[in-house]
Amino acid sequence: MLLISDRYRRRGAMWWLLAATLACALAPAGSAQMEVTVKPISYQGWSHNLQLANGTVEVVVTLDVGPRIIRYGFVGGPNVFKEYAEQMGKAGESSWQIRGGHRLWHAPEDLTRTYALDNSPVKTDPLGAGAVRVLQPAEAITGIQKELDVTLDPAGTGVTVVHRLRNTGLWEVELAPWALSVMAPGGAAIVPLPPKTPHPQGLLPNQAFILWPYTDLADARWRWGTKYVVLKQDNAKGPTKIGMALKTGWVSYLREGLLFVKKIDYQEGQGYPDGGSNFETFTNQEMLEIESLGPLARLAPGRSVEHTERWWLFKDIPGETSDAAIDANIRPRVEAAMK
Numbered sequence: 001m002l003l004i005s006d007r008y009r010r011r012g013a014m015w016w017l018l019a020a021t022l023a024c025a026l027a028p029a030g031s032a033q034m035e036v037t038v039k040p041i042s043y044q045g046w047s048h049n050l051q052l053a054n055g056t057v058e059v060v061v062t063l064d065v066g067p068r069i070i071r072y073g074f075v076g077g078p079n080v081f082k083e084y085a086e087q088m089g090k091a092g093e094s095s096w097q098i099r100g101g102h103r104l105w106h107a108p109e110d111l112t113r114t115y116a117l118d119n120s121p122v123k124t125d126p127l128g129a130g131a132v133r134v135l136q137p138a139e140a141i142t143g144i145q146k147e148l149d150v151t152l153d154p155a156g157t158g159v160t161v162v163h164r165l166r167n168t169g170l171w172e173v174e175l176a177p178w179a180l181s182v183m184a185p186g187g188a189a190i191v192p193l194p195p196k197t198p199h200p201q202g203l204l205p206n207q208a209f210i211l212w213p214y215t216d217l218a219d220a221r222w223r224w225g226t227k228y229v230v231l232k233q234d235n236a237k238g239p240t241k242i243g244m245a246l247k248t249g250w251v252s253y254l255r256e257g258l259l260f261v262k263k264i265d266y267q268e269g270q271g272y273p274d275g276g277s278n279f280e281t282f283t284n285q286e287m288l289e290i291e292s293l294g295p296l297a298r299l300a301p302g303r304s305v306e307h308t309e310r311w312w313l314f315k316d317i318p319g320e321t322s323d324a325a326i327d328a329n330i331r332p333r334v335e336a337a338m339k
Contacts, residue, residue: 045089
């Protein structure tokens with residue numbers, strides 16, 4: 001395990017290149033693992049980042065701040081995540097910075113606990129070919145340490161992100177892992193709904209929506225369809241948000257022909273924060289967030305809790321977001337990827 005310091009700045013790049021070379025050399029002939037590279041790169045003003053690439057897509061993990069995945073996209077293509085240009089390449093700020101990309105929080109939201117600073121270097125640990133772990137020093141005000149394990153599939157676009165919260169403090173803490181992807185503006189979140197059941201067979205509720213005080217159901221950015229809820233990002237409008245007990249397994253974000261898909265699990269019988277939400281989406285005039293949450297856990301000192309997401313990317317998806325268009329252009333791709 002290395003701390004990003006002067007030692008890393010002198011020798012980190014050589015160490016990572018050697019590790020990647022050895023992984024490829026030790027892999028069996030024809031092994032798909034040889035297709036994945038992990039190497040240090042500069043990115044958007046930060047000198048220390050790790051790029052995971054397989055020839056199709058790339059993932060960039062920041063090391064000067066974090067833990068954070070700042071980029072996910074096709075090689076040579078746009079970043080599906082929002083990047084706040086004025087915050088790129090900076091570190092050490094005295095206030096929390098959104099920056100963009102994908103981050104890890106712990107729920108429920110609180111102005112002090114949730115916005116603990118992540119403006120300092122992170123530690124890194126290789127996990128084998130195509131995978132890396134990044135660890136933030138324990139938060140001074142909470143004693144919680146945040147970790148991300150990022151694994152890129154050797155072929156295709158699939159990424160697995162394991163989010164881990166570890167209690168390094170002296171007391172038990174109740175929390176839930178909260179994974180937030182800040183999407184580039186101009187797209188639409190697509191949320192599948194469970195199948196309809198006619199009355200009187202459907203006597204009991206099977207859907208739960210959670211509303212925030214600033215959410216207006218008459219807001220034209222929302223489309224409440226028969227099979228899908230769609231939320232469009234609009235650069236002229238401020239905050240709106242909903243939470244859900246999402247049991248259909250996935251959500252997506254469509255922007256300029258590029259579809260980001262996130263697999264989200266629901267654990268029956270478990271308590272979730274925010275009125276039972278394992279999924280939340282928020283948008284304002286700058287971006288849209290696709291958020292997943294794990295169950296609430298009472299975390300004893302020294303214990304940790306994990307929450308896993310799976311991601312995929314698809315190209316050349318038509319921009320129409322009617323129920324019929326989603327059924328034709330999006331759902332078949334998602335279902336094939338999740339098999």
